[in-house]
Amino acid sequence: xxxxxxxxxxxxxxxxxxxxxxxxxxxxxxxxxxxxxxxxxxxxxxxxxxxxxxxxxxxxxxxxxxxxxxxxxxxxxxxxxxxxxxxxxxxxxxxxxxxxxxxxxxxxxxxxxxxxxxxxxxxxxxxxxxxxxxxxxxxxxxxxxxxxxxxxxxxxxxxxxxxxxxxxxxxxxxxxxxxxxxxxxxxxxxxxxxxxxxxxxxxxxxxxxxxxxxxxxxxxxxxxxxxxxxxxxxxxxxxxxxxxxxxxxxxxxxxxxxxxxxxxxxxxxxxxxxxxxxxxxxxxxxxxxxxxxxxxxxxxxxxxxxxxxxxxxxxxxxxxxxxxxxxxxxxxxxxxxxxxxxxxxxxxxxxxxxxxxxxxxx
Amino acid sequence: xxxxxxxxxxxxxxxxxxxxxxxxxxxxxxxxxxxxxxxxxxxxxxxxxxxxxxxxxxxxxxxxxxxxxxxxxxxxxxxxxxxxxxxxxxxxxxxxxxxxxxxxxxxxxxxxxxxxxxxxxxxxxxxxxxxxxxxxxxxxxxxxxxxxxxxxxxxxxxxxxxxxxxxxxxxxxxxxxxxxxxxxxxxxxxxxxxxxxxxxxxxxxxxxxxxxxxxxxxxxxxxxxxxxxxxxxxxxxxxxxxxxxxxxxxxxxxxxxxxxxxxxxxxxxxxxxxxxxxxxxxxxxxxxxxxxxxxxxxxxxxxxxxxxxxxxxxxxxxxxxxxxxxxxxxxxxxxxxxxxxxxxxxxxxxxxxxxxxxxxxx
Numbered sequence: 102x103x104x105x106x107x108x109x110x111x112x113x114x115x116x117x118x119x120x121x122x123x124x125x126x127x128x129x130x131x132x133x134x135x136x137x138x139x140x141x142x143x144x145x146x147x148x149x150x151x152x153x154x155x156x157x158x159x160x161x162x163x164x165x166x167x168x169x170x171x172x173x174x175x176x177x178x179x180x181x182x183x184x185x186x187x188x189x190x191x192x193x194x195x196x197x198x199x200x201x202x203x204x205x206x207x208x209x210x211x212x213x214x215x216x217x218x219x220x221x222x223x224x225x226x227x228x229x230x231x232x233x234x235x236x237x238x239x240x241x242x243x244x245x246x247x248x249x250x251x252x253x254x255x256x257x258x259x260x261x262x263x264x265x266x267x268x269x270x271x272x273x274x275x276x277x278x279x280x281x282x283x284x285x286x287x288x289x290x291x292x293x294x295x296x297x298x299x300x301x302x303x304x305x306x307x308x309x310x311x312x313x314x315x316x317x318x319x320x321x322x323x324x325x326x327x328x329x330x331x332x333x334x335x336x337x338x339x340x341x342x343x344x345x346x347x348x349x350x351x352x353x354x355x356x357x358x359x360x361x362x363x364x365x366x367x368x369x370x371x372x373x374x375x376x377x378x379x380x381x382x383x384x385x386x387x388x389x390x391x392x393x394x395x396x397x398x399x400x401x402x403x404x405x406x407x408x409x410x411x412x413x414x415x416x417x418x419x420x421x422x423x424x425x426x427x428x429x430x431x432x433x434x435x436x437x438x439x440x441x442x443x444x445x446x447x448x449x450x451x452x453x454x455x456x457x458x459x460x461x462x463x
Numbered sequence: 464x465x466x467x468x469x470x471x472x473x474x475x476x477x478x479x480x481x482x483x484x485x486x487x488x489x490x491x492x493x494x495x496x497x498x499x500x501x502x503x504x505x506x507x508x509x510x511x512x513x514x515x516x517x518x519x520x521x522x523x524x525x526x527x528x529x530x531x532x533x534x535x536x537x538x539x540x541x542x543x544x545x546x547x548x549x550x551x552x553x554x555x556x557x558x559x560x561x562x563x564x565x566x567x568x569x570x571x572x573x574x575x576x577x578x579x580x581x582x583x584x585x586x587x588x589x590x591x592x593x594x595x596x597x598x599x600x601x602x603x604x605x606x607x608x609x610x611x612x613x614x615x616x617x618x619x620x621x622x623x624x625x626x627x628x629x630x631x632x633x634x635x636x637x638x639x640x641x642x643x644x645x646x647x648x649x650x651x652x653x654x655x656x657x658x659x660x661x662x663x664x665x666x667x668x669x670x671x672x673x674x675x676x677x678x679x680x681x682x683x684x685x686x687x688x689x690x691x692x693x694x695x696x697x698x699x700x701x702x703x704x705x706x707x708x709x710x711x712x713x714x715x716x717x718x719x720x721x722x723x724x725x726x727x728x729x730x731x732x733x734x735x736x737x738x739x740x741x742x743x744x745x746x747x748x749x750x751x752x753x754x755x756x757x758x759x760x761x762x763x764x765x766x767x768x769x770x771x772x773x774x775x776x777x778x779x780x781x782x783x784x785x786x787x788x789x790x791x792x793x794x795x796x797x798x799x800x801x802x803x804x805x806x807x808x809x810x811x812x813x814x815x816x817x818x819x820x821x822x823x824x825x
Contacts, residue, residue: 317702321710340679348683363735370728373718
């Protein structure tokens, strides 16, 4: 049984989209249980329409909802302790849920998640990880926008977080990790990326294999399982790819609608087009995962539909099922700081932090 | 008449691809003239096969060729003064050509261009500008990899360079400029991007209109005419988009080849697919433009074919025809430094630089 806390008020459409999507999840993951946080007047009527969901869910009324345009500071001020967003995160902290899913606004969700769950011991900054469809299958890309800039140690932390996620989701024993960089000979990238590359090259980590630098076009190729970068370029890469997919989908629609011959051809090839549409469907890769906190939070796109939100919930389910948090805690325990100051430095003098950290993994 | 210097030895295929491509250019731009730099033994036999090109070209033998894997330092050491790459750049400096086109390696070409042409007065760093196909047409994106990182003043310089290029290429009187940034509420981007945004917002520039921040998915939408960013994220955005196009082209081929129905559909819709292929053709947007030097250099993809190299040459032709360099010089003269230290600071005390700078524009 995997228990998932749901912020029913998040996203552009709230409970009307979120509750029905849970029914889809239940079909595909029958042992799922939900704790649904939302406003009674708008959430309960939808829940009533899905008795199968009501049966496996606990509903908790929350008077306050964080708005999609709330600034993180405002969301914290007004929504802490009592909003559906806060309560759904808090359920993970309290051990009432294994993972939290919200389609609420990213800034507020990250601010509340940091405040409530706090970063894991030894991890300075959380990251947002995205699932990236590739020619070979899927990769994980992080950070796609939690923070801007990252030093070498933080990039190594992202490698640890991302490779643990790849093991939990893809079932690969030793995921291949690459550092995103530019290929122009003369410059070869930021100093912190080069430094992280040197450290990863020398590190001995049985839970990941360091590939070296990768470039923007390696993302779609699926050259590596995990692509590590700081949040500014990661966010730009993610949105550029999404934009390019939409752009080509637009070209395709336009081309197929221009002539009678093309429209006839479209009818014959409709099955193929449906398959292509599925491949290009950005909803299927919906869900940014907050990593590096004492609990897993999945952020769904705000404008997503039922299928998209269901994909985000199932992502959370799969990670919880495969004990992502324990994997991360274990890897950090073993490898964090190994590269910078040697193994000893990494484990010495951190008694208190270790306790905190173990506390978060239970 | 527009005179273009050609490095015939650049790229993966050298004169075998480059010389025939000039024939395509000549058909579409009949008043073009070439100065072709290359090794006699390999270039002249190909030139002989195209008498129409021979008629409008001057050929200059160069013993040395810069290799595609030469480091910039090595290329400068071995190829300065005498390689086909150097000579073709030097032709622009000497006034023998209006623009230079090479498919040689980016690092070496940029190092030689900087060394030979030098940055324009008041411009600290050159940028590489790319033409980006969008839903609405085309945009200009810079810097896509000349240097990593940029302060606020450099981002403003890029805005000036890019908007001049948009005026020269697209014939827009007042191109709309956006700064590439991330959309996460909490962080809102690097300090230098925010600072550049504030300065551009307050500047009064009749030759550009400042739009504000744009995100990665605005690139494909064509939200603005010119997207400004520093070279690391610009390079990653460009290569991510190219990779995504190839990825979807792969999906499409695979989908259309899977069933008999799809193959029949493909035959009916072949015209539409050809149109789509043309839209998705990365060759057509081939050509990074080095801006901010006392002369325009176009870098073609090394692995390109005849059509791709021809596109790069025609890009160079069009910019020279529309007096890009004079437009840039004029804008810098009027606006550089206006934002940082006021109008006076921008034009005072730069007598010598101004002379140098004007010298480069003739």
